[in-house]
Amino acid sequence: MKTIPEIENFGCTHYRRRCKIVAPCCNEVYGCRHCHNEAKVICSLCDTEQDVQQYCINCGVCMGEYFCGTCKFFDDDISKQQYHCDECGICRTGGKDNFFHCKRCGEYSCPVCSKSICDMSSVWKKLDQVISSTPMPESYKNKKVWILCNDCGVNSHVQFHIVAHKCLSCNSYNTRQLQGIPSSSSMSSRVTEMVN
Incomplete structure (x- = not known):
């Protein structure tokens, strides 16, 4: 086995390693399968491989009613009220108006720091009941x-x-x-x- 000098920046954002993959579907070289999936999609209707986007470049079909270009996420069930949370860096469900990202503690939908939910007495009473019923x-x-x-x-x-x-x-x-x-x-x- 040949010794290779330690060189920074090997691999990709997902893995640290000294190799790449050739994707079998397109014969293109990527850092890993996740890098490929972030860059390419295949339309289920016409089988056209293309860059990640909401509408197919060949047949024009919408590949997902909800689409997030940041997360590369598609979903036709919009009843979940999906949205991208910039603070968390991921897509969430439940509607943007129902939750917030707490800047003070870094938690998502923090019930303690929320100004709109500042009276926690009913929550504390429920915890009192749970504790008294859990010997x-x-x-x-x-x-x-x-x-x-x-x-x-x-x-x-x-x-x-x-x-x-x-x-x-x-x-x-x-x-x-x-x-x-x-x-x-x-x-x-x-x-x-x-x-x-």
Whole structure:
């Protein structure tokens, strides 16, 4: 086996490797099968191979009522209300007006950061019910964990539960479990933030 010096930029956006493929349908060279699929489609009516586009260059048929040139995605079932989300970089379903991409946390349709869904009390009540109806095994009944509330910034020492952990300060379930015991300086800085 011959040793090849390490050279950057081998392969394509999908794979790092030092080879290419010859597509059997068109005999053209591509970095991989995904590169080929992003560049070429074949019309199901007239079998014409062509660049990715919504309408066939030969017979003119619409190859998909919904078409996204970015994702190379076709679908005739537009009842799904497909649209391309630029922030996520993919096509989604459910209609652009029903969802948003949260700039603060990076999550798609974040229920906590959404200004239009800022009152989460009904969601927290449902979680209260789920937690009360989901008893923990005996070995976990006395287990406590430290959590940080993403809403008010307070650390709390709470009863462990597999479903969620409720903030003792603001009653939010928008919390995350901390590893170990939070330092007193981090706890006092949180209190200072709340007072200010």
